[in-house]
Amino acid sequence: MMESPTVLRDYNAPAARSLRERDPARGVRWGRFALIAVALTFMAAFLFLPLLVVFTQALAKGAGAYLAAVSDPMAWAAIKLTLMVAAIAVPMNLVFGVVSAWTITKFQFRGKSTLITLIDLPFAVSPVIAGLTYILIFGAHGWFGAYLQAHDIRIVFAVPGIVLATIFVTFPFVARELIPVMQAQGKDDEETALSLGANGWQVFWHVTLPNIRWGLLYGVLLCNARAMGEFGAVSVVSGHIRGLTNTMPLHVEILYNEYNYAAAFAVASLLALLALLTLAGKSFLEWRQPELRHGARLKRRNSEK
Amino acid sequence: MSITLRGVSKQFGEFAAVDDVDLDIPTGALLALLGPSGCGKTTLLRIIAGLEAPERGQVLFDGRDATLWPIRDRKVGFVFQNYALFRHMSVFDNVAFGLKVKARRERPPSAEIRRKVQSLLELVQLDWAGDRYPSQLSGGQKQRVALARALAVDPEVLLLDEPFGALDAQVRHELRRWLRRLHTELKFTSIFVTHDQQEAIEVADTIVVLNRGRIEQSGIPGDVYDLPRSAYVHRFLGQVNELRVQWHEGRAHIGPIDITGDPALDSYGSDRIALIRPHEIDVGGEAVGWLATVRDVRVIGPIVRLELCADGRPPNEPLEAEVSRERFDLERFHIGQRVGVRFRRWQVYPTGALGGGGLGGITRASAPREAVVA
Numbered sequence: 001m002m003e004s005p006t007v008l009r010d011y012n013a014p015a016a017r018s019l020r021e022r023d024p025a026r027g028v029r030w031g032r033f034a035l036i037a038v039a040l041t042f043m044a045a046f047l048f049l050p051l052l053v054v055f056t057q058a059l060a061k062g063a064g065a066y067l068a069a070v071s072d073p074m075a076w077a078a079i080k081l082t083l084m085v086a087a088i089a090v091p092m093n094l095v096f097g098v099v100s101a102w103t104i105t106k107f108q109f110r111g112k113s114t115l116i117t118l119i120d121l122p123f124a125v126s127p128v129i130a131g132l133t134y135i136l137i138f139g140a141h142g143w144f145g146a147y148l149q150a151h152d153i154r155i156v157f158a159v160p161g162i163v164l165a166t167i168f169v170t171f172p173f174v175a176r177e178l179i180p181v182m183q184a185q186g187k188d189d190e191e192t193a194l195s196l197g198a199n200g201w202q203v204f205w206h207v208t209l210p211n212i213r214w215g216l217l218y219g220v221l222l223c224n225a226r227a228m229g230e231f232g233a234v235s236v237v238s239g240h241i242r243g244l245t246n247t248m249p250l251h252v253e254i255l256y257n258e259y260n261y262a263a264a265f266a267v268a269s270l271l272a273l274l275a276l277l278t279l280a281g282k283s284f285l286e287w288r289q290p291e292l293r294h295g296a297r298l299k300r301r302n303s304e305k
Numbered sequence: 306m307s308i309t310l311r312g313v314s315k316q317f318g319e320f321a322a323v324d325d326v327d328l329d330i331p332t333g334a335l336l337a338l339l340g341p342s343g344c345g346k347t348t349l350l351r352i353i354a355g356l357e358a359p360e361r362g363q364v365l366f367d368g369r370d371a372t373l374w375p376i377r378d379r380k381v382g383f384v385f386q387n388y389a390l391f392r393h394m395s396v397f398d399n400v401a402f403g404l405k406v407k408a409r410r411e412r413p414p415s416a417e418i419r420r421k422v423q424s425l426l427e428l429v430q431l432d433w434a435g436d437r438y439p440s441q442l443s444g445g446q447k448q449r450v451a452l453a454r455a456l457a458v459d460p461e462v463l464l465l466d467e468p469f470g471a472l473d474a475q476v477r478h479e480l481r482r483w484l485r486r487l488h489t490e491l492k493f494t495s496i497f498v499t500h501d502q503q504e505a506i507e508v509a510d511t512i513v514v515l516n517r518g519r520i521e522q523s524g525i526p527g528d529v530y531d532l533p534r535s536a537y538v539h540r541f542l543g544q545v546n547e548l549r550v551q552w553h554e555g556r557a558h559i560g561p562i563d564i565t566g567d568p569a570l571d572s573y574g575s576d577r578i579a580l581i582r583p584h585e586i587d588v589g590g591e592a593v594g595w596l597a598t599v600r601d602v603r604v605i606g607p608i609v610r611l612e613l614c615a616d617g618r619p620p621n622e623p624l625e626a627e628v629s630r631e632r633f634d635l636e637r638f639h640i641g642q643r644v645g646v647r648f649r650r651w652q653v654y655p656t657g658a659l660g661g662g663g664l665g666g667i668t669r670a671s672a673p674r675e676a677v678v679a
Contacts (some may be wrong), residue, residue, distance in 0.1 A: 188389035191356050194376045195383040196403035196458055206406070210393040 054272050057265035069263035070270060077243040077271065078251035081159070085234075085247060086227040089166040093223050097174025098216070102208070104175075105182040106190065116179075122171050130168050131236025134161055157239030162247065165233040170223045177219030181212050189282075217285065221278050228274055306367050306380070306461035308493055313362035314518075322348040323359070324518035330496065330511075334487050337509035338498045341541070345518035346498045349467055352384045354464050366462075374552050378670065379462070382455030386467040388447045390439040396450050396514050397435035398447045400425055403458035425453040428487075430671060445476040452484075455580055456491070464486075465497035469504060481508050504543045506530060514538050536654040539580045546586070550577040550653065559651065560595045560615060576656045583610065585650040586626035590636050592646035597624065599638050609633040615646060 059066055069075060103109075104116060122130065136142045138155040148155060153159045189211060193203045209216075231249040238245040238255065248271050255264035308330040315323040323345045330336055338346040352355040353364060355376035364372045371379060391399050398405075400422045404413060413421070426432040439447055448468065455463060458641035466483070469477040485508055488495050499505050505512045506526040513523040514537075522534045533539035548559040556565045559579045564570070570577055587594075588611060600623055601612035609632075614625045624646065628638075638644065 188385045188387060189391060191376070192383065192385060192389040192454075193391075193402065193406075195354065195379075195381060196406065196454065197377050198402070198406040199377070205390060206402070210391070228406075290344045 051272060054265055058269040060265075061262040065262050066266045066269075069260075070248050072263070074246070075251060075267055077265075078246045078248045078267070081162070081246065082228050082248040085159075085163055085166050086224055088163050089170055089227045090220060090224050092167055093170055093174050093227075094216075094220055096171065097178060097219060097223075098212075100175045101178035101182055101212075102204075104179055106187055111229060119172050119175050119187050122169050127165075127169050127230065127232030127298055130234055131165050131233035134165055134168075134233075135236050138164075156237050157241070158245060162234050162245060163239035165237045166227050166230055169233045170226045171221035173226060174178035174216065174219035177215045177222070178212055181215035182208075214286075217282060221282055224278055225275055229271060258285050306494075308413045308462065308494065309363075309365040309368070310353070311363040313349070313359045313364065314353060315345075315357060315359050321345075321518045323352065325362070326458060326518070326520055328513065328520065330494060332494055333492050335485070335495045335508065335510045336497075337505035337512045338496065338515060339500070339502060339505040339512050339541070340515035340521075341500055344515040346500075346515050347477070348518075349465055349515070350464050350496060350498050353462070353558070356380050356382050356383070368401055380458075380460050382458065382460035382463045383453045384448075384455050384463070384465045384468060386470055388439075388451040390450055390454075392439055395436050395438055396426070396431065396442070399439070399450055400457050402454060413498075420435045421457065424455075425457055428456075443476075443533075444472050445480060448472065448480060452487075453539060459556055463493050463495040464608065465495070469501075470499075484508060494549040496575075506542070512659060514541060533652070536560060536580060537577065539652060539654070544583050544625060545580045546583065547583065548579045548651075549656075550579055559648070560617065562648060564651070570653065577653050578652050578656050579651045581648050581651045583625045584608075584646060586624065586645040587649055588613070588626050588628055588636075588638070589645045589647070590638075590642075591645055593645040594641065594644065597644055597646050599640055599642045599644060602638055604630070604633070606630075609638070611638055613644065613646060641664055643677055 031235045038282055058069075095267045100119060102126060102187070135156055137144060138148060138161065139145055140149065140156075144154075155164070189207050190203050199207065230247075230251055231253070235250055237251075238247065238250060240246060240250060242254070245255070248267055252264050252271070255261075255267065308326040308328075310326050310330075313323055313326045314321065326349060338349060340346045348357060352359050355371075355374060359372065359396040362372075363370055366374075366379065376383075386542060391402065394402070402417050403419065404418045407413075412418075423432060423435070426435055429452060431446060431449055431453070434442065434446065434450075439450065442450065465484075469480055473481065481504065484495075497508070509526060512526050512529055514521045514529065516537050522529055522538045529538065530542050533542060539545060550564070550570065551558050557564055557567065557570050557577075558564065564579070593616050597615040599611055600614050601609040601610075604610075607630050608627050609630060611626045611628065613626055614620050615624050616622070626646070628636075
């Protein structure tokens with residue numbers, strides 16, 4: 001917005017100056033500073049400081065110790081397992097999440113509210129209990145234990161159990177992120193596309209997906225972060241077999257319990273790095289979006305006026 | 306394409322949104338479904354489009370039963386109230402969507418698509434906006450993009466849900482005229498939903514007034530306006546003054562005006578109401594007819610609206626009268642002035658019909674009465 005020159009001149013007049021000193025928005029401005037200060041302090045103390053501690057502790061014994069801890073074969077096995085689990089769990093939850101959000105928001109059916117409640121179950125239940133249920137179902141003394149043993153299928157204390165537990169714990173992220181977005185958008189776009197002759201797949205691919213992609217991306221990132229960082233449920237079903245069923249968080253705990261702080265923090269720093277990388281990836285994708293850039297350009301143009 | 310509805314009904318839980326509707330819409334009609342919110346007009350439109358399935362009844366397209374046809378096969382263009390433009394696509398891609406999603410063997414070559422989209426954008430006067438995004442357009446422009454997109458697939462029926470609802474008055478007026486012209490040029494069957502009686506009268510060839518899921522009356526706009534079949538329709542199509550018929554010594558009156566002999570007054574003492582439109586009231590400076598005091602004067606361009614407090618009527622129930630600007634300039638009505646009121650025309654309805662059609666079948670009223678100048 002441009003202020004007209006007359007207004008600018010008036011500001012320098014004595015009467016106008018005293019008016020400015022009695023600016024009715026002054027109190028509001030102080031309130032704004034205070035709020036920003038509180039928010040920044042809080043973020044520094046609870047978000048930035050821990051991150052800093054992780055990295056300083058990791059490098060406390062020098063770069064050599066850091067590299068040794070990170071390149072330890074057991075650590076490598078944990079890293080690979082963690083990435084693999086995330087690579088299975090996240091795409092599956094992506095599909096489940098989209099399907100359940102679609103079902104809930106676009107159709108009317110009996111038992112819908114029950115389904116919505118069920119989606120929240122993994123958030124409501126402690127991850128340890130989630131892990132224990134898998135032991136009860138698939139463990140040696142569980143419902144399917146005898147059958148699985150007879151056919152030599154290992155689920156609990158093996159990779160499949162870890163994947164299952166991770167999927168359970170991270171299930172709500174995508175659906176929870178998408179349901180409000182899709183609810184707000186309603187069905188008009190989809191119905192329009194249908195009336196224009198699109199088939200179901202075309203509607204999803206060309207209309208629904210572009211509409212929900214940011215919510216979807218965000219849900220996937222959260223889901224991924226949790227999948228890589230999950231401790232409780234995975235701890236119960238993993239059996240902590242070094243080099244075989246140890247994920248990164250479990251590995252960190254083992255090292256920590258062995259008083260090997262530098263190594264524990266070194267692996268922890270890798271986890272933190274993975275988290276930072278996903279965030280960077282999200283920012284990059286946002287930046288690359290043509291119409292977002294276009295929106296930013298518009299905004300700039302408007303502010304220049 | 307002609308459309309016929311036979312006994313179409315749709316419930317939402319306990320609520321009958323559309324209740325046993327029969328309707329014939331000939332090819333090339335421009336029809337308005339008119340009614341207040343909740344009267345079932347949008348549901349009816351969605352049933353015709355195939356976005357909603359009726360529980361009972363049939364929808365016929367050109368005489369063929371289309372009740373179960375999916376929306377894709379109906380050759381129907383549907384324009385939503387909020388336009389439902391695809392936000393992530395440019396205007397060009399929005400209009401091209403219906404052509405691009407066609408199966409490979411039906412899909413025109415891309416040069417042909419380009420040509421067609423361009424000509425549609427010219428038709429809606431937006432040929433300059435092809436690479437804009439919907440967020441950069443005004444409401445009226447978005448509406449025209451939505452129309453162009455619907456027309457791209459050569460629909461035989463165009464269905465519009467409150468097409469001008471979200472636009473300001475100037476743009477609305479312009480778009481109404483434009484839609485009429487478009488309809489005359491392209492000759493498809495158009496049905497639009499509106500709650501605005503003026504819009505329906507201005508645009509449509511036929512209006513269908515709906516009430517609680519039923520058709521209250523249908524016909525050409527002038528007829529429905531002049532000969533409403535129920536108090537509900539009468540009230541819905543414009544302003545009305547309502548006067549209860551009073552019985553005194555065997556004669557019926559509205560105010561001091563004797564209306565005994567009106568065919569709608571079938572028995573002595575029957576509970577009836579007379580509806581009179583503001584422009585059907587004559588106001589004169591001389592003290593003849595019903596005496597009244599002018600309480601407010603509003604000059605609205607070519608007409609002048611007077612609020613009159615008629616003698617013997619409670620002051621919170623003023624009569625509203627409209628006189629022409631010319632007459633006003635002659636008479637110079639002013640607040641506080643004593644005037645004489647006469648009714649040129651009125652129509653009597655049973656009071657049971659006040660809520661509209663819901664109470665029994667006796668809603669049919671008499672033909673409107675012209676005052677006999679004594």
